[in-house]
Amino acid sequence: MSTHNSKIIYTQTDEAPALATYSFLPIVKAFTESAGVVVETRDISLASRILANFPDYLTEEQRQADALTELGQLAANPDANIIKLPNISASLPQLKDALKELRKKGYALPLYPNDPVTEADFELRARYDKIKGSAVNPVLREGNSDRRAPASVKEYARNNPHEMGAWSSDSKSHVAHMSHGDFYGSEKSVTLAEATDVSVEFIGANGTNKTLKKKLSLLAGEVIDASVLERKALREFLRAEIADAKAKDVLLSVHLKATMMKVSDPIIFGHAVSVFYAPVFEKYADVFEELNIDANNGLGDVLAKIKKLPDDQRLAIEADITACYTDRPRLAMVNSDKGITNLHVPNDIIVDASMPAMIRASGKMWGSDGGLHDTKAIIPDRCYATIYQVTIDYCKKHGAFDPRTMGSVSNVGLMAQQAEEYGSHDKTFQIEGDGVVRVVDANGNTLIEHTVAEGDIWRMCQAKDAPIRDWVKLAVTRARATGNPAIFWLDEKRSHDAQLIAKVNAYLPEHDISGLDIQIMNPDDATLYSLERLKQGLDTISVTGNVLRDYLTDLFPILEVGTSAKMLSIVPLMNGGGLFETGAGGSAPKHVQQFLEEDFLRWDSLGEFMALSASLEHLAHVNDNARASVLAETLDKATGQLLVEHKSPGRKVGGIDNRGSHFYLALYWANALVAQDKDASLKAYFEPMAKALAQNEAKIVSELEEVQRSSVDIGGYYLPDPALAEKALRPSKTLNAIIDQR
Numbered sequence: 001m002s003t004h005n006s007k008i009i010y011t012q013t014d015e016a017p018a019l020a021t022y023s024f025l026p027i028v029k030a031f032t033e034s035a036g037v038v039v040e041t042r043d044i045s046l047a048s049r050i051l052a053n054f055p056d057y058l059t060e061e062q063r064q065a066d067a068l069t070e071l072g073q074l075a076a077n078p079d080a081n082i083i084k085l086p087n088i089s090a091s092l093p094q095l096k097d098a099l100k101e102l103r104k105k106g107y108a109l110p111l112y113p114n115d116p117v118t119e120a121d122f123e124l125r126a127r128y129d130k131i132k133g134s135a136v137n138p139v140l141r142e143g144n145s146d147r148r149a150p151a152s153v154k155e156y157a158r159n160n161p162h163e164m165g166a167w168s169s170d171s172k173s174h175v176a177h178m179s180h181g182d183f184y185g186s187e188k189s190v191t192l193a194e195a196t197d198v199s200v201e202f203i204g205a206n207g208t209n210k211t212l213k214k215k216l217s218l219l220a221g222e223v224i225d226a227s228v229l230e231r232k233a234l235r236e237f238l239r240a241e242i243a244d245a246k247a248k249d250v251l252l253s254v255h256l257k258a259t260m261m262k263v264s265d266p267i268i269f270g271h272a273v274s275v276f277y278a279p280v281f282e283k284y285a286d287v288f289e290e291l292n293i294d295a296n297n298g299l300g301d302v303l304a305k306i307k308k309l310p311d312d313q314r315l316a317i318e319a320d321i322t323a324c325y326t327d328r329p330r331l332a333m334v335n336s337d338k339g340i341t342n343l344h345v346p347n348d349i350i351v352d353a354s355m356p357a358m359i360r361a362s363g364k365m366w367g368s369d370g371g372l373h374d375t376k377a378i379i380p381d382r383c384y385a386t387i388y389q390v391t392i393d394y395c396k397k398h399g400a401f402d403p404r405t406m407g408s409v410s411n412v413g414l415m416a417q418q419a420e421e422y423g424s425h426d427k428t429f430q431i432e433g434d435g436v437v438r439v440v441d442a443n444g445n446t447l448i449e450h451t452v453a454e455g456d457i458w459r460m461c462q463a464k465d466a467p468i469r470d471w472v473k474l475a476v477t478r479a480r481a482t483g484n485p486a487i488f489w490l491d492e493k494r495s496h497d498a499q500l501i502a503k504v505n506a507y508l509p510e511h512d513i514s515g516l517d518i519q520i521m522n523p524d525d526a527t528l529y530s531l532e533r534l535k536q537g538l539d540t541i542s543v544t545g546n547v548l549r550d551y552l553t554d555l556f557p558i559l560e561v562g563t564s565a566k567m568l569s570i571v572p573l574m575n576g577g578g579l580f581e582t583g584a585g586g587s588a589p590k591h592v593q594q595f596l597e598e599d600f601l602r603w604d605s606l607g608e609f610m611a612l613s614a615s616l617e618h619l620a621h622v623n624d625n626a627r628a629s630v631l632a633e634t635l636d637k638a639t640g641q642l643l644v645e646h647k648s649p650g651r652k653v654g655g656i657d658n659r660g661s662h663f664y665l666a667l668y669w670a671n672a673l674v675a676q677d678k679d680a681s682l683k684a685y686f687e688p689m690a691k692a693l694a695q696n697e698a699k700i701v702s703e704l705e706e707v708q709r710s711s712v713d714i715g716g717y718y719l720p721d722p723a724l725a726e727k728a729l730r731p732s733k734t735l736n737a738i739i740d741q742r
C-alpha cells in the first residue's frame with residue numbers, strides 16, 4: 001500500500017488547547033506511526049508569530065521560522081492535511097502582554113508604539129498590527145466551512161443534557177441595535193463584470209485628497225461591498241441605550257467581535273467605553289492624553305495607566321469612575337469576584353460565544369453582585385443583531401430548548417479567501433474628516449461612493465466568485481448527504497446579499513437538486529424557521545456568509561450540546577487539501593487559570609479527536625492508505641465509547657481531566673484496533689499496547705489524579721517552558737512508558 005506523502009500537520013497554538021497538546025500529541029504519534037503517517041507540528045502560537053515576524057531584533061538562536069506563512073502556502077496545495085487547534089486572536093492588550101513576557105525572557109523586541117510619530121514608528125506598528133486579531137484563521141481557510149454536531153455527540157447530549165436556564169415570558173432581556181447610520185443602512189454592493197484594479201479614495205470637504213487603499217486587484221465575478229458606520233449616530237445610540245438600560249433596570253452589555261473585526265470593532269468598543277464613562281473622559285481629557293489612554297483598550301487600560309499618577313490624582317479619578325455607576329445602569333460582568341466588567345477589555349466578550357451563553361442562561365448575564373440578571377445586549381450594527389432578538393423572543397414565548405429532544409442546525413459557511421466582513425480589516429478606515437469615500441476602478445469609474453464625516457468607520461468587503469460557487473456546491477452536497485432542508489440566510493434588502501442571491505440562483509442549476517429542499521430566506525425568517533424545526537426535533541442546514549457562519553456555529557451548538565467545542569469542523573480546501581479545525585470554540589483562558597491554580601485541565605479535546613479522525617479519513621482517501629482508514633474508523637469508535645462511558649473531563653478538580661480523557665481515548669482506541677478484523681497487522685501491533693493500558697488503568701488514573709489540587713508552574717503564559725509544560729501535562733510515568741515505547 002502506498003503511504004506516500006502521508007503527513008499530517010498538527011498545529012501548536014495557545015492556552016488550553018496548547019496545554020492539551022503536550023499530553024495528546026505523543027499518543028497521536030504512537031497510533032499514527034502504525035499506518036506510516038507522520039505527524040509534524042508547526043507552532044502558530046501568538047508568541048511564535050511575534051518572534052517569526054521580528055528576526056531583525058533577535059539573536060540567531062532566538063529566531064523562529066514563519067510557520068503561519070508556510071501553512072498558508074501549504075493550504076493552497078492539494079497535499080495539505082492540517083489539524084488546526086484554536087489560537088489566540090490577540091487584542092492589543094493581549095499582544096502587549098505577550099510582548100512583555102517575551103521581553104522579560106530576553107527577546108529584545110521593540111515596544112508597541114502607542115503614539116507613532118516617525119515613519120519608523122508607523123512601520124513598526126503596522127508590523128505588530130499584522131499579528132493582532134484573527135491573523136491565523138483567515139490565512140489557513142482556503143476553503144469553505146462545514147460544521148456540524150456528529151451523531152455521537154448529539155446522542156450524548158440527548159442522554160446527558162447540559163443545564164439550560166429556564167426562560168420566563170416576562171424576561172426583560174433584549175438586543176439593542178441602531179436604526180440608522182450603521183453598516184446595514186449604508187451598504188452598497190456591486191458584482192464586477194470584469195477583472196479590474198480599484199483604489200479607495202477619500203476626498204475631504206476641505207479639498208484634501210487621500211488614497212486610503214491603492215491598487216486592489218479584483219477578479220471577474222467578484223462581489224464587493226462597502227458601508228459606513230456613523231460616529232455621531234453610534235454615540236447617540238449608545239447614550240440612548242445606556243439611559244434606557246437604567247430606566248428598565250437591566251444590566252448593560254456590549255457584544256462585538258474585536259478579534260476578527262480587528263479594526264472596526266475595537267473602535268466601536270471604545271465608543272461604548274467613552275460614552276459610558278463620558279464624565280470621566282471629558283473631565284480628564286488632558287491627563288488621559290498624556291497617559292496615552294485609548295478608550296479602545298477598555299476601562300482596564302484606564303485603571304492600569306492611572307496607577308502611574310500621584311495617589312491623590314489617581315484616587316480622584318477612581319472616585320469619578322465610581323460616581324459614574326450611580327446614574328448609569330449596572331454593567332454585565334466578566335468576573336464579578338475580580339470586579340471585571342464587560343467594558344474592561346475588548347476581547348473578553350466576543351459576540352459569537354457571548355450571546356449564546358446569555359441565551360443559554362435564561363437570557364441573563366452576571367452582575368457585580370454575583371447573581372444573574374436580565375440584560376440589554378448592545379450589538380450596534382443591524383446586519384446580524386436581529387437573529388438574536390428573534391431567538392430571545394422565541395425562548396420567551398416557548399421557554400428554553402430541551403437538549404434531550406431538540407434537533408440540530410449545522411452550517412455550510414462561505415469563508416474561503418477571506419470572504420466578506422472577516423476579510424475587511426485591510427480595507428477598513430477611521431475617517432479623518434468630512435468628505436466622501438469612493439471606490440474607483442482602473443478606468444476611473446466610481447463603483448461605490450459614500451458621504452462620510454470625521455470619525456466614521458468605512459469599510460469594504462470582498463467575496464470572490466470561485467468560493468461562492470464552491471459554497472453553493474458544498475450546500476447541495478450536504479443537503480444531498482443528509483436529506484435535510486438547506487436554507488441560504490440572505491437578506492434581499494441588503495445590497496451585498498442581493499448580489500449573492502443572484503449568484504446562488506445562477507449556480508444551483510449546475511447541480512442535481514431534484515428532491516432537495518433548498519430555500520433562500522432572510523436571516524430573521526431563517527432563524528424562526530430553524531428554531532421551529534429545532535423545537536420539533538428536526539435538523540436543518542444553515543447556509544450562510546462568513547459572519548453568520550461564525551455566530552451560528554456557536555449559537556446552535558451551545559444550545560444543543562452545551563459547547564461549540566464538540567463540533568466537527570471541516571474545511572475542504574478548494575485545491576483539494578483538508579483543513580480540520582478542532583471544534584468551533586476558542587482557547588478558553590479560564591481553563592489555563594484553573595490549571596495553574598489546581599493542576600486540573602478541564603479542556604475537552606473532543607474537537608481534537610474528531611478532527612484527527614476526519615484528517616486520517618481524508619489522508620486514507622487521498623493517499624490510498626487503508627491503514628489510516630482503519631485508524632480513523634477505530635478512533636471514531638473510541639470517541640463514541642469515551643462519551644458513553646463518561647470519560648470526558650469534568651469541570652471541577654478531582655476525577656478525570658483533559659489528561660485522563662486522553663488516557664481513556666488511547667485505551668479505547670487500542671482496544672478498537674485489536675477488535676477490528678480489517679487489518680491483521682494493525683491488530684497484532686496494538687495488542688501489547690491495549691493490554692498494557694488495560695492492566696495499568698487504575699495505576700495510571702491514580703497517577704493522573706495524584707497531582708491535582710496543587711498549583712503548577714509551566715514557566716510562562718504565552719511562551720511556557722516546554723520542559724516544564726511537558727512535565728506538568730504528562731504526569732503519569734506508567735502511561736508515558738507505554739506510549740513512548742512505541
Ligand SMILES: NC(=O)C1=CN([C@@H]2O[C@H](COP(=O)(O)OP(=O)(O)OC[C@H]3O[C@@H](n4cnc5c(N)ncnc54)[C@H](OP(=O)(O)O)[C@@H]3O)[C@@H](O)[C@H]2O)C=CC1
Pocket residue numbers: 085086087088089090137259348349350353354563564565583584585586587588589590591602603604605607
Ligand atoms: N478557532 C479559533 O482559533 C478561535 C479562537 N478563539 C480565541 O479563544 C479565546 C477565547 O474566546 P471566547 O470567545 O471566550 O471563546 P471560547 O470558546 O474559548 O470560550 C467560551 C467557553 O466555551 C467553553 N469551551 C470552549 N472550548 C472548550 C473545550 N474544548 N472544552 C471545554 N469547554 C470549552 C468554555 O466554557 P467554560 O468556561 O464554562 O468551561 C469557555 O469559557 C480568544 O483568545 C479568542 O480569540 C475564539 C474562537 C475561535
Ligand SMILES: O=C(O)CCC(=O)C(=O)O
Pocket residue numbers: 089133134135137138259260352549550553584585
Ligand atoms: O479566528 C478567530 O478569531 C475566531 C474564529 C471563530 O470564532 C470561528 O471561526 O468560529
Ligand SMILES: [Mg+2]
Pocket residue numbers: 352353550551553554584585
Ligand atoms: Mg466562532
